[in-house]
Amino acid sequence: NVYKRLIDVPDPVPALELSQQLHLKLQRMHDIDTENQKLRETLEEYNKEFAEVKNQEVTIKTLKEKIREYEQSMRNQAENLALEKHQQIHKNYEEKERKFQESHESLVGKLQEAELKVQTLQTALERTQTELFDLKTKYDEESTNFHFGVNCPFKTEAVEREVEALREQITSANKSSPLQTRIDSTPYTDESAELVSRSSLESELSAKEREMLQLVEDVQRLQASLSTLRESSAAQISQLQQQLKSQTQLEEKLQTQTDYEEVKKELSILKSMEFGPCDSSTAQDSSKPLEVLLLEKNRSLQSESASLRIANTELSSCYASLQLEFSAAVKTSAEQKELILKLEQDLSIIQTMSRPEAEGADSSVVSIPEPIKEATALFSGVGGSPQTDLPQGQMDSLLSIISSQRERYRSRNQELEAVSPSHHKIRLTWRSF
Incomplete structure (x- = not known):
């Protein structure tokens, strides 16, 4: 009977299964809700990150445009500066070349003037030397004449003494003294004239010698000044040539280093982009070179x-x-x-x-x-x-x-x-x- 009643009792398994399934569905729905909440949170985070990334892209684009504008402006400024530098160097070169030409022309003029002075002094020296030679010949002739004139009066005196003695003896009576005094006075007048001419020749000779010595000193001084002028002009010419050579070398170096400012600007931009506000030690990194960074x-x-x-x-x-x-x-x-x-x-x-199939079945x-x-x-x-x-x-x-x-x-x-x-x-x- 108990088994019959138990058999007649409806099976609770389907209801339990249904309740268990509903409970599991409820738990699953709760898990799904929590998972959906987490997914919403992650989706919001992704949306925020995506918006930040979009904002960063916009800022990066604006920064790139600004960098392009800065690069263009810096390039234009560098070109203008290079052009101004080139024009200034060209002007300086032209001015130095003009000064060099003027100094060269002035030195050439001074050299020509000095050469003319030397030539004139040389001709004057030659003329004075010829005059001195003439004066020396005249002096030699006059000295020979003077010596001859000095010896002659001694002989004439002896003769005159003899003549005077004879005349005194002869003219003691005839009183012929005026003739004798006139004869005695003539040798003394000739001697005084010779002495005067000799002293004048000596004074003229000494004056010519002094003039010749002065001319020789002037010639030596002019030659020394000419040599110093030649040395200074040669030194200035070599210095100007050296400056011209160094200027040409600097121009060639400047032409080879036309992109120096551009490279320096790109390196500074790269340094500011790579090692700028992101690093903590910006003050230390700014002092370091780019290779170390x-x-x-x-x-x-x-x-x-x-x-x-x-x-x-x-x-x-x-x-x-x-x-x-x-x-x-x-x-x-x-x-x-x-x-x-x-x-x-x-x-x-x-x-x-x-x-x-039947209730009366008692098979167990x-x-x-x-x-x-x-x-x-x-x-x-x-x-x-x-x-x-x-x-x-x-x-x-x-x-x-x-x-x-x-x-x-x-x-x-x-x-x-x-x-x-x-x-x-x-x-x-x-x-x-």
Whole structure:
């Protein structure tokens, strides 16, 4: 009777299953809501980052345009400065060349004047030398004449004395003294005239000698000044030639270094872009050269690349392990789904078999199909062969075990389905790396 009443009692399993399914759906909906909230938050973060990236792109575009404008203005300024420098250098060169020509012309004029003076002085020296030679010949002639004139009066005196003695003896009576005095006075007048002419010639000769010495000194002084002028003009010419050579070298160097300002400007822009407001020690970096800054940047990038490689290897190993776990979980989930389908089929068969066709049936033993045998072999843990016929109480306990096992498999399957999006996210992050 008890079994009949229990048989007449409706099966609570469908209601329990329905309530459990509803509870699971409710939990799943709650999980979905939380996940949707998280997804909304991540989407908002992505939108914010995307907006920031867009703003950064706009600022980068404006900065690039400003940089282009600055480069164009700096290029124009550099070209104008180079043109002004070139014009100034050309003007300075022309002015120096003009001054050099003027100084050269003045030096040439001075040299010609000095040469003319030397020629005139040379001619005057030659003329004075000829005059001096003439004067010397005249002086020699006069000195010879003077010596001859000096010897002659002594002889004439002796003769005159003799003549005078004779005359005194002869004219003692005749008084012939006026003639004798006239004869005596004539030699003295000739001697005084010779002395006067000799003194005048000596004075003229000494004056000519003094004039000649003065002319010789003037010639020597002019020759010394001419030599110093030639040396100074040669030194100035060599100095101007050296300046001209250095100026041509500077012009060639300036022509070869026309892009110096542009390169310097590009390097300063690169330095300000790479090592500007991003670094903490801007005051120290501004004093460092660009090569040192690039080496430091290269070292930091190499260390960052090494850390990223290590993180990439760790993520790849983690991804490989997660992929293995995911494949194992997918495999177990597929197996569990197959088992759940088999169990549902077996439960439907058991439910149809558990209801007898007539109420008066007192048979308490039913036959169990092969799927139930397999399920009991899988979940009961008994290695032997199961019995073919079981009573109704054991069947009910078996049904409860099978239903609980099925729910456990369903919960495991849901957990695996919940874990699969996280695996998918990890895979996407790994692919992005």
